[in-house]
Amino acid sequence: MNLFSDFLEFVFPKTCICCGTALLVEEKSICLYCRYQLPTTNFHYQNENTAKKVFYGRIPLVNITSLFVFHKKNMTQQLLHQLKYKGKEEISSVLGDWLGEELKTLVWTKDIDVVIPVPLHAKKMRKRGYNQVAGFGVNLAKHLDCSYSDKVLIKETPSATQVFKNRSARAEMKHDLFKLQNEALIANKHILLVDDIITTGTTLETCAQIVLQAPNTKLSIATMAITM
Incomplete structure (x- = not known):
């Protein structure tokens, strides 16, 4: 063999x-x-970083990091394009391993209990065949020695791609796009919410506000990339 x-x-x-x-x-x-x-950010090693500034005054976070910087036509864009539109699902797991190896050495990740992904709508899931952040989240959970669950957030309404929309356009996204379920899986826990990219942060802010409705939860965020 x-x-x-x-x-x-x-x-x-x-x-x-x-x-x-x-x-x-x-x-x-x-x-x-x-x-x-590849243009890494090293945000998770910094007390203050650009990703934190995106969410100041919007949602309470323990910490936040992104693996890469995203610009139009840079290598990060090529990588995420392959992941999302060319069927290269393995990229998600590779990036989860990459970031997970770094995060497991840090103090602020030690009490993370569960990793949850920003969900895809069922229609887009059927078309693509996978959630592009699933492998990323699964491998982060493996390195952080915690659980992974895609049963907490669901997306009830489809939406067009949000990349490079301005903040006012993205702000039209409503909370009823997403729904919290199985609240007991995250109650009283430190949650790591994962997504592919931060642009204005509206998608993550919306999901975070819904997740934080569960009692006594703490929230951190990790993404593959951030636009800068």
């Missing part, structure tokens, strides 16, 4: 999802060169 797998990799080598070059055995989805080129 190993010989057959080796033969397949020789004939059909796995390639980097960023640059397309053949991956070495120890590389997974992203080659080492591209890993060093």
Whole structure:
């Protein structure tokens, strides 16, 4: 079986999802060169950061971080495009491993109890076949030694993509887009809410306000990227 797998990799080598070059055995989805080129934020190592400023006065947070900076036409955009629109679901898990390895070393993550994703509407889930942040959340939970649940938030109403809409346009998003269920899964717990990207923060703010309706909850946020 190993010989057959080796033969397949020789004939059909796995390639980097960023640059397309053949991956070495120890590389997974992203080659080492591209890993060093991707614009990381290191927000989780900072007491104050840009992501925190987005939510000042809007929602109470223990902490917040994003893995990458997102600009139009930069490598982060290419990566998320592959994840969301080209069926490269494995990117989600790779980024969860990347950020999870860093977060598990920090004090503020030690009491996180459950990771929950911003949900997709059922129609979009059927079309795409997966929630692009599911693997990200699952692997974060694995590294943080906590649970993962996609049974807490549901999206009842579909919405158009929010990337690069201005804040006033995004503010039209209403709370009835999302619904809290299985409240007991998060009551009295520190929750890590995960999503793919922060633009104006309206989606995350809406979800956070709903999640915080559960009694005695604390909230942190982690995303794959943030627009800057």
